[in-house]
Amino acid sequence: MKNLDLKECRDKLDVIDKKIVRLFEERMSVCGDVAEYKIGTGKAVYDAAREAQKIAAVQELAHSEFNKEAVKEIFSQLMSVSRRYQYSLLSAHGMGMDTGFTEVETIGKKNKKIVFQGVEGAYSHAAAKLYFGEDADLYHVPEFEDTMREVEEGRADYAVLPIENSTAGFVINNYDLLLKYKNYIVGEVYVPVAHMLLGVPGAELSDIRTVYSHAQALAQSSDFLSAHKDWKQIAVLNTAVAAKKVMEEKDPSQAAVASRTAGELYGMEILAKEINNVKGNTTRFLILGKEPVYAKTAGKVSVAFEIAHKSGSLYNILGNFIFNNVNMTMIESRPIPEKSFEYRFFVDFEGNLSDAGVRNALTGLAAEASVMRILGNY
Template identity: 35%
Template sequence: MKLKIAIQGIKGAFHEEAAIRAFGENIECLCCQNFPEVIKALDGNEADYAVMAIENTISGTILNNYNLIREGNCEMVGEVFVPIKQYLGAIPGSTLTNLREVRSHYMALNQCRDFFEAFPKIDLVEARDTAFALKEIATLNDPGLAAIGSINAIKEYGLEVLANNIQSNQNNITRFAILGKESEPVFGNKISLSVILQDTPGALANLLTVVHKLKINLTKIVSVPIPDSVFRYRFYLEIVLPSPHIFESSMHEISFYLDDLEILGRYNSSPCPTPKFEQNDNILTPQLI
């Protein structure tokens, strides 16, 4: 029986690629329109696992997705990294010089804005998803329209590549959280945490002192406002333990300086890959087809 994986987007989306990297080809993807629907599908037992983007090397942390994970009945049980290569796709016969509009998810548009500085007459229009934008271009069958997305999506919807490797930064990697049910015990060396510091002088410094003393590697710390409080912040931390065996003692020492501590997940850290390019990709500048 195939595992059912909830993803945001449709066939050809980067979330589908992340799911395949995490679980292999023999899976069934449950396509959701947005991230809250992904959490709802997992919570409602419509899916065995879910895959959700949480940060990108260019766009940074997707804070709202951390909020969704914290509020949902799920936890992080793993992570997977996907090097992102952005392609410009259009219907057969289209050319760059004839384009008037390019559509994609806002993050993909932001990652490729430098490329479009050479084409000031092209309007960049936000869409809900990269793969959805490409599917829409195929349906509209308009040579003046194009979309940004993965090569898999371009092939899936019968489009042609007008330009490849058009992202501004070649180190474009997205990190995806693998989400599972709360009842699944996972024992790894990496922990994702949500904390609220005590409202006292030096609380953050004291917390970091504990992290240093225990030789814990702090790999992420970001803050987000607490809606019902005035200028108080929740911190999302990610730490890598020198040994899984110090989990209980480290959480005990860290909690001493906190008003709230929630463990979003405990899992094995995964190595971040170096982006690889095909021989027909021009690494220094985008390649026009």
């Protein structure tokens, strides 16, 4: 009898579901009419106040607290899908957002001035040479922020900025620089990281008492360094700065965690090879320029946005990627300094600014976020 009851219930659900699908398609047809009206009048697709009123009204039609919450969730999703459909219709009429970017054949690398943070021998230096070539016109500045300022103020054509390491994670403060300065990501390069423990000529491992390096390099080599409990670890601006400092001070009790290239450049002794915890460790560097351009072959887009600090905001806005079949590859959050316990989000996703799905997704992001900026397509 129970099996029969279950079958009867499923049969009833099938009938109800068919009605739901029919009514959904009828609703979407009306949404298309709404989009046509908005196309004709220039009215915005997203009306937060109207949606809030509508959701409150349909909630009152439900007969239990559970159903009221369920109706709220269902209609939030219905409206989200409706918006995406309307954005696609607007784009089809040539009314999608203007990204402000210009497509170019390739990103020019010849006869360009390139700035990186640190000194010769730093991983940023290696990244610059890997992307622009051994003969590139390179110069260095003390701080990461200086590289961004050099580009924005026109003294450099491009900056090289580390953003992420495969084991130590994101270079968090550099994300803030992407919004502080009006520069644009035009490329990226991945540099294999193999840390060496470097000392002055003649030094022995037993002599070491203090180790200098960038904070991430110390973290990436924590297993080896922690095994020497009497060593003091001191963070400096980058690995090559650490190597240069140790060599200049000529103190055999000091060592630096840096690359083999830095050791060769400064004439240092390799006291221990490849001390990083994970072999195959890699750092991702961004290439930033002043002009909002993207190569025809670009395949990744980076954006930053801010949204209302309330339940479901992030979930709803990410629907712009899902509905448009855009594959998100990274998301990172950062506190908004002027808004306590509120966050901005940085997202990377696959695609090109000329792709219809990408442009539709960006149209939705721009409409629904309080702040949205395209950081680059590369």
